[in-house]
Amino acid sequence: MIRSLFYLCLLLPSMLSAQAVRPNFLIIVADDVGMAELGPYGSEIDTPALNALAEEGIRFTSFYAQMNCSPTRAMLLSGMDNHLAGLGTMGAGLQSPNQVGVPGYEGVLSDRVVTFARLLRDSGYRTYVTGKWHLGDAPDKLPVARGFDRSFIQTGGDPAGSHFNLDRRPGGMGGYFEDETEVTGMPVAEGFFSSDFYTEKLIDYMRGDPEQDKPFLAYLNFTAPHIPVQAPDTHIDLYRGRYDDGYDVLRETRLAGMIEMGLFPPGTELGERAPTVTPWDALSEAARRIQARRMEVYAGAIDNMDDNIGRVIEYLKQEDLYENTVILFVSDNGAAGFFGYESGPPAERYAAADNSIENLGREGSVMFYGPGWGSAGSVPFNLFKRHAAEGGIRVPAIVSGPGVSAGGAISRSVLMVSDIAPTILELAGVEYPQGTYDGRDILPQTGKSFVPLLRDPQVDVHGDDEVLGLELWGRIAVRKGDWKLLKTEPPFRQDRWYLYNVRNDPGETTDLAGQMPEKLEEMEAAWEQFRELSNVLLPQSLPDRIRPMWLIDDLPHPDPMP
Template identity: 45%
Template structure:
């Protein structure tokens, strides 16, 4: 059957599955969609969110759109990307555990055939679909962006991170980083810097079909500011000396500035630092200098990222496409705390191929990360950081702007998840989500369109009965209304869950399971249902399968 899909905004809003119709030609005024994802950007980094890093282009985007203060991703890169491009829970989408590749449903290490990838459905509906940057959703046959609906693509084939200047690998399993363009292996261009090049490539793709009347879905999947911290001195020198007082002071400063920006409650408090963080005063002067340089480099990478986002927006304006483009900017998880240079597994390879000397920091031959100490400042005021199912690992920044957006310059504190973006794109494109695809039944969307919220027609997307859960290598959470189950202890056992009221305890410090036993039991029952619904297990890799250790929390 081949017919135009109709718009069902109310049904799409509640994530229901509809009969499949192919829409060959989008409506004349169909909106373009520009999805920009920063890699490991902290909640408290951008200027409009209360950060001290110079982000004028993102700040202007915030003035033209809405900042979302309670937007939730997954705690790891690949898991978020699977949920983002499916509109479904991570296990349903095939990425129940980042890096784990098995034959067990939920742990395939690639986008599963239980979902329909966003680019595939949009392309079928008449959209051009482009991606440049990080894929991280499987390097095996059939898992490339070219196999998942992207018309044009230039991506890191499999790894979760890369040298920002060359093909020089950063993981023992991949001594040379592999890239593909439109599914075919290609070389990294000499002298190119990742964020600059991905911006060039995406502009090139959008320009390749300028007058055919079709809208585009363009995914700027940047690898910045993901480690290794590398950027030209033009960008980091302006921050020299800014962080000499240390990460504890920066964390305190950001608590104040976040409150001033309206991103957190005036009553918010900082939780205790992670046990891995060494007090700044315990470091030697030499160690402090290196630590400050790490943050200077990180700030420089964010500065460069903002510059390139400005280039994308300027291009859209120059070509007359800006007014008809919905722009979504987000980070893929909380601030990153991995620091692998002296790690038992990664360290030997990195030390053999890279330097962490002060004089080399920021260059192509340098490998440094800003670690848990600076990540605590990046995730302020939340508990912990990337890798954890705490708010610090999952509450990420998001800005949305476009002609559909009312309330420009406002802050929205509604509880949202990354799964809500796919239904939003479908409603915007007037595309229905089918019950079956290519002869196979597909799971219904788990997210809900936020378009009615953007247009001011609704105040909330999810009511107090909505259940959102996630498990990743034993770290687990489940949210229902203002209540949250949380476990950060492995192996995962029900007795280790705590109960928190996120409305009054943003830093997750008051375990209320003994004070509210009935509510605790209610959420435990929801957890049991959720676990069965999505298929949470602990698979053991079979022969020929394995665990790719990249990005695993030490």
């Protein structure tokens, strides 16, 4: 009680200043969705709910997340770089030996972080989260300990069993918790699907809260279309035959749509297709049928996700909450174009799957949609999830609601996922604490509020001299103004620095490192600056589960090879 009164007094000034305008927040995070896979970015996949949000608010074309899921989620909730927030790499099993025990590389959300959810809750918000968490499952790492009143979460990276149930099966990652209680063997209704369930849970939490007079934070984290890629038959059937022309044609079609919408200028060149992709025309007829079916399933999962976004929005409208709710949609990384696992439990689960073409996308299948479709999902960028190329880190993002410029604006300003937390706090009138909170030392936020951009979409939040960086598994991206420094590994690049002007060349088609040695030197210095400020410790070696994911000829496949 005494502690509660203390925090109320601490936050009271900002609460009073924002009393009349304290908005609600709905934060929606998609899992493994590329920019080109959504209607507001020119996709053929039907996403009317997201289309409507984009028409009312702002679409971003230069919004950066980490190249993999939990580091992004740590950045989003904390407002700081993932190396500071505890996710310098993924979970403990994906650390390099030299990173074990190093602060910032715990593989869970650090105790040195206070989330914006915690600050909102302590300032009078009711807070809810459903879906993917992936930031730790110890009691002090669960959502209830990090600022959420109610939660139903998946703790691992992909479903413990299937999108069609809440079972935990061999090879599944993590488990499920409701609030502080682990959920095991929970029966589900006929027709259960993860996106439907997490949406309904969120609505139930909002509807059932007795403190309806308080503003709310609702944090909805979809787990589909993350592997295993699955979808309800009713949604898959909507796309039957739509992808028979293949991923090469789809790449060209999607780029043309983006240019027509004004998202990218005429003359924008496609990023290079991933080197592991077999040209569509070189595939056998049987392989084409399987590939087309994979994309039908994936599109069905996106379609279903959008239906559920529409359900939440409809609830807000019915309850007269919509007009005072800031809605932000973002993907946790780019499209997931890798194919399979070489070893470990996920590989065992894959090898035991029923991936017959008749069962793809249904219960019992464990499907990846592969680098061909992943390259199409990343248009106009190069590569996809787990890579520091633009296709892995430049993600779709849309914001709408009170205080947001209306009229379907497009913003090309560079933003980071770590900018979300300070933006929400400013909109809520809550100050980020300095030095300590709840008796713990905390780190300062590294993100920057983009509230000015919400009023004027052309405002540059990060100046041309500001250094923005991302690193994971030794894959490095540094952005400064229009320039980007990139480092990855074979077979995608040689083991050296690459230099691109990504405003003019978003597909990273023209390496300028050899032509502009002074700019290269400047960007290398920018990398060293980011490395020092963000506590980056490069790995001595890559974990087996990360290193070989593109070497598809070395992997076991129960279905015909693409």
